[in-house]
Amino acid sequence: MNLFVYVIKRTIEISSVPTRLSVAYSQLVIEREALPPATVPIEDVGVLIVDHPTVTYTQAVLSRLGEAGAVVILCDGRHLPASIMIPVVGNAVQTERQQAQITVSEPLRKRAWQAVVVAKIRMQALVLEEACGSDWGLRAMAARVRPGDVENLEAQAAQRYFPRLLGPGFRRHREGKPPNDLLNYGYMVLRAAVARAVVASGLLPSIGLFHSHRGNPFCLADDLLEPYRPLVDRKVAALAARGDGRDGIGREEKRLLLSVLNDVVPLTGGGKTPVSLAVSQGSASLARLFGDGKGLLVLPDGLPVEPDNVDDDP
Missing domain, CATH: 1.20.120.920 (CRISPR-associated endonuclease Cas1, C-terminal domain)
Structure with missing residues (x-):
């Protein structure tokens, strides 16, 4: 059996505490109360799920995730999708x-x-x-x-x-x-x-x-x-x-x-x-x-x- 290498895009879910999302140096920056900031390379994100009412964003978060081909899901109070944002351009042909x-x-x-x-x-x-x-x-x-x-x-x-x-x-x-x-x-x-x-x-x-x-x-x-x-x-x-x-x-x-x-x-x-x-x-x-x-x-x-x-x- 040959070695099989695969890259899995990450699924990030924000649901537990108030959070601020921003972008710096091609990294998604996740800032939560009483916790040190966490970062994830934008290109590694496949799906971002936001399931908390007090999450804030910069415009760069949504635009850069779209450019990287990621999907953003915004959930309502029942944990169901109120909005699903997908990239506009996906393939050269x-x-x-x-x-x-x-x-x-x-x-x-x-x-x-x-x-x-x-x-x-x-x-x-x-x-x-x-x-x-x-x-x-x-x-x-x-x-x-x-x-x-x-x-x-x-x-x-x-x-x-x-x-x-x-x-x-x-x-x-x-x-x-x-x-x-x-x-x-x-x-x-x-x-x-x-x-x-x-x-x-x-x-x-x-x-x-x-x-x-x-x-x-x-x-x-x-x-x-x-x-x-x-x-x-x-x-x-x-x-x-x-x-x-x-x-x-x-x-x-x-x-x-x-x-x-x-x-x-x-x-x-x-x-x-x-x-x-x-x-x-x-x-x-x-x-x-x-x-x-x-x-x-x-x-x-x-x-x-x-x-x-x-x-x-x-």
């Missing part, structure tokens, strides 16, 4: 790629969505096998998905999956009872990383494969997010089993959910890589697919493995 995205044929779009749904249901099956000892028929369901998922097997799988993973009384709803709040937070972290990857690949995040709500500026990000959701579900199920998170999302819950970006997962076509890089490979593979109609869509193909088992970048 973005006009060419966006034109291909806009004019993609319907059969190719449906095949791409089929691959996303198959990957998602297979990941759900693996999570159930790990947690319950059975996939409850989800592997067979994944094998039945047709282009465009015309039978809506994605929704059927969710109806079978969530009650068995999180209890028979659980109902997945953004405004629902806990642990929905934990799921919301974990999905938010992933969504930001996927949106950043989509823009970096030169694609329009508002034009999706399946998601198409006119008020959603991140339709494509929500499409590519789907197979990664079970990685969050798995962590939330572990927290719920321990009784954590019942009184809100604390620092430990946030730490665990943020760590999903560092989980190393196998990919379709071979290889293993951290989620933060896997989403970038997936977006780039979709851009190539839009361009020439060839190749595999790179998606997660297994539960996280130990970092020592990471293979070469495919």
